[in-house]
Amino acid sequence: MEASIIKSEGKxxxxxxxxxKVSLVNALRRAIINSVQTMAIEDLNIYKNTSSMYDEILASRLGLVPLKTIAALSKSKKEITFKLKETGPKAVHASDLMCEDKDISPVYPDTLIINLKEGETIDLEAKATFGNGQEHIKFSPAHAFYHFYPSITIKKGDVKGAAKIASLCPVDILEGQGDKLAVKKGKLQDCILCKACEDFAGPDNIKIESDHDKIVFEIENWGQMDTKEILEQAFESLEDEVKEIEKKV
Ligand code: SF4
Known part of the structure; x- marks a missing residue:
């Protein structure tokens, strides 16, 4: 088994x-989404809310604010407290959440929580705890998905309508000039196997298949922690599960 990073752009x-094995790759996908521990706001004490937003909606919005997570903190702290006290007129953003711990802050400070009108006030205390995606999706650190590596066979020689075929590709990995059709350099793995090109040009001109020995695995990180940490925690949780099964067999 071999694993390599073929692209890393932003998150x-x-x-x-x-x-x-596909089953192992799927187990990794599930472990990333469900088993990695991150922080999210779980409990609120709302002292005052004279805004037009119900307490429940406010709580739901705050719960979904991704927080920078320091995994090591889970051993020493059970919860972190944020305070939010604002009076309108004001657009209240995630950056207005004041945390007792300087290292914990919202990943996206510009996230709008509520627009307070003149005289409206919110005053609350929010407690963030550690949890995983199995408990609630707000704790999930990333979206993970996979597909087989594409194999594209283009007829040798001229392909009629090459430019039109290339223009149909939703991920823009084909190039067509005159009657010459080709895959753009370094873009093969971006093929999403939709077969739009094959359906139009016919399998004699371009044939799309999957290489079942290779899997393209994508991770879209929500920002609570970096992808390396997410993978490490996901593999650790898989290992723990295997040990648990071993004990029971
Ligand atoms: S299968 Fe879809 S994504 Fe792949 S090359 Fe053809 S049109 Fe593009």
Missing amino acids: TSTLLLSDF
Whole structure:
């Protein structure tokens, strides 16, 4: 089994997994989404809310604010407290949440929580705890998905309507000039196997298949922690599960 990073742009990473069993790859996907521990706001004490937003909606919005998570804190702290006290007119953003711990803050400070009108007030205390995606999706650190590596065979020689065929590709990985059709350099793994090109040009001109020995694994990180940490925690949780099964067998 071999794994390598083929692309890493911002919060999105693409891995190439060779000779992995699909069941193992799916277990990794599930572990990333469900088992990694992150922080999110779980409890609120609302002292005052004279805004037009119900307490329940306010709580739901605050719960979904992704928080920078320091995994090591889970051993020493059970919860972190934020305070939010604002009076309108004011657009209240995630950055207005004041945390007792300087290292914890919202990942996206510009997230709008509520627009307070003249004289409206919110005064609350929010407690963030550690949890995982199995308990609530707000704790999930990333979206993870995979597909087989594409294999594209283009007829040797001229392909009629090459430019039109290339223009149909939703991820823009084909280039067509005159009657010459080709895959753009370094773009093969971006093919999403939709077969729009094959449906139009016919399998004699361009044939799309999947290489079942290689899997393209994509991770879209929500920002609470970096992708390396997410993968480490996901593998640890898989290991723990295997040990648990071993004990029971
Ligand atoms: S299968 Fe879809 S994504 Fe892949 S090359 Fe053809 S049109 Fe593009």
